[in-house]
Amino acid sequence: MADTKQVDEASGVRQDAREQRRVARLAKRIDAFAKAHGGAEGQVAYLGQCGARIVLVGADGGWGDLVAPSCTIAEKAVEKAGITVHETFDGEFAAKVKTGPYEWSRMAGIQVGGPRNT
Numbered sequence: 001m002a003d004t005k006q007v008d009e010a011s012g013v014r015q016d017a018r019e020q021r022r023v024a025r026l027a028k029r030i031d032a033f034a035k036a037h038g039g040a041e042g043q044v045a046y047l048g049q050c051g052a053r054i055v056l057v058g059a060d061g062g063w064g065d066l067v068a069p070s071c072t073i074a075e076k077a078v079e080k081a082g083i084t085v086h087e088t089f090d091g092e093f094a095a096k097v098k099t100g101p102y103e104w105s106r107m108a109g110i111q112v113g114g115p116r117n118t
Contacts, residue, residue, distance in 0.1 A: 019073060026068055026077035030056065034083060037062045041084040041093060044074045054078060055089055061098030 034040035037058020045053045047067070052074035054066045068074035078085050086093045 019076075022069065022073050023076045023080055026054070026066060026073065027080035029066060030054070030077060030081035030083060033058065033064055034081065039083075041086060041096070042078050043086045043089045043093070044068075044071060044078060045089070046071055056083075057093065057096050061096060063097045 030040065030042070033056050037060045039059040040056050042057070043055045045055065047053050051067055051069045052071040054068060054074050054077065055063070056065060057063045066074075068077060075085075
């Protein structure tokens with residue numbers, strides 16, 4: 001039985017190391033976004049089994065998102081990156097997003113017969 005415990009502990013250590021690498025990779029990408037946009041704020045949204053979405057909004061209104069394999073990893077990544085995290089994507093936070101012609105043409109193309117997506 002002691003052998004089984006050692007195998008389980010080794011597996012857990014490997015899993016923790018893998019999670020830490022994922023957190024570090026996401027935090028690095030969040031930092032890069034923040035530097036490119038004069039700072040950033042974010043929101044973590046649960047996506048179900050596929051993980052969590054990290055929505056980023058830069059100080060200049062630019063926006064983007066990342067997908068993490070779990071909410072835990074996403075929350076650790078935004079914490080490591082040191083950005084402000086909002087509970088919801090509404091109000092003043094959502095108003096900071098600036099959209100351009102590309103986004104409007106994509107929205108129109110999907111809904112009211114604008115340019116096709118293909």
